[in-house]
Amino acid sequence: MRVHVITDMEGVAGICRWAQVSHDGALYQEGRRLYTQEINAAVRGAFSAGATEVVVMDCHGAGEELSFNSLIAEDLDPRCEWVVQNEWTEYTGALAAGCDAALLVGMHAKAGTPDGVLSHTVFARDWSDLRFNGVSVGETGINAALCGHFGCPVAMVTGDRATCEEARALLGDGLALVETKVGLGRYSARMLPPSVVRDRIQVAAHAALTGPPRVEAYRPGRPCTIEVDFATPDAVERFLHRDGVELAGTRNIVSRGADWWEAWRRFYF
Numbered sequence: 001m002r003v004h005v006i007t008d009m010e011g012v013a014g015i016c017r018w019a020q021v022s023h024d025g026a027l028y029q030e031g032r033r034l035y036t037q038e039i040n041a042a043v044r045g046a047f048s049a050g051a052t053e054v055v056v057m058d059c060h061g062a063g064e065e066l067s068f069n070s071l072i073a074e075d076l077d078p079r080c081e082w083v084v085q086n087e088w089t090e091y092t093g094a095l096a097a098g099c100d101a102a103l104l105v106g107m108h109a110k111a112g113t114p115d116g117v118l119s120h121t122v123f124a125r126d127w128s129d130l131r132f133n134g135v136s137v138g139e140t141g142i143n144a145a146l147c148g149h150f151g152c153p154v155a156m157v158t159g160d161r162a163t164c165e166e167a168r169a170l171l172g173d174g175l176a177l178v179e180t181k182v183g184l185g186r187y188s189a190r191m192l193p194p195s196v197v198r199d200r201i202q203v204a205a206h207a208a209l210t211g212p213p214r215v216e217a218y219r220p221g222r223p224c225t226i227e228v229d230f231a232t233p234d235a236v237e238r239f240l241h242r243d244g245v246e247l248a249g250t251r252n253i254v255s256r257g258a259d260w261w262e263a264w265r266r267f268y269f
């Protein structure tokens with residue numbers, strides 16, 4: 001069994017401020033430790049359920065340069081491999097080779113979610129909404145669509161309560177969920193000690209990968225229309241002459257493709 005672990009930092013237990021995910025300073029170093037240990041919990045659950053190959057992909061763009069390299073390599077479970085990508089959603093190798101399931105660890109809620117800790121979609125200051133064929137989604141939806149394009153179902157999502165509710169609504173009741181915290185606002189949360197959350201993630205990952213699949217691969221539909229609402233009008237300027245991308249208002253674009261991956265590639269890269 002091959003398992004892809006897709007990870008983000010904002011949904012990890014103990015994290016509720018940008019300084020913990022922002023690429024320098026003592027709080028970022030604390031965030032990295034919390035992040036890496038939560039990833040390890042999912043990796044342990046995967047191997048105990050019978051995984052033979054686990055590839056971890058860090059999807060947290062830290063700091064202004066959006067470095068996708070926040071986990072602490074020397075602390076990783078020695079049985080897994082991991083990928084550092086240059087741009088988000090760029091690396092598809094493990095999925096293209098065939099993965100049985102994906103585990104999404106440390107996810108956060110989509111832009112505009114009031115009780116979503118550090119809620120945002122892709123670019124925290126720039127994107128106000130994202131829709132796949134009319135359905136509003138956040139980064140859980142993007143990761144699930146990327147996996148789904150390659151036929152890989154998401155078996156588990158971890159993150160705050162709002163993220164878990166968003167994921168269940170999109171991916172269905174068969175999805176395993178681990179609440180890492182309960183958001184009280186965008187920068188405040190009621191938390192559990194990280195050690196408790198890690199134990200729950202390990203157990204949930206094991207259960208999610210045991211027995212018949214309970215979640216189908218997520219496919220937003222064919223053909224696929226992706227709409228992005230930006231916060232400011234200047235954000236659409238770089239799409240003015242992009243094939244397959246239309247302006248749909250002063251700060252909105254529409255990208256169309258035969259399937260989700262084509263529509264995504266047309267505007268995102």
Ligand SMILES: [Zn+2]
Binds near residue numbers: 008009010061
């Ligand atoms: Zn992130």
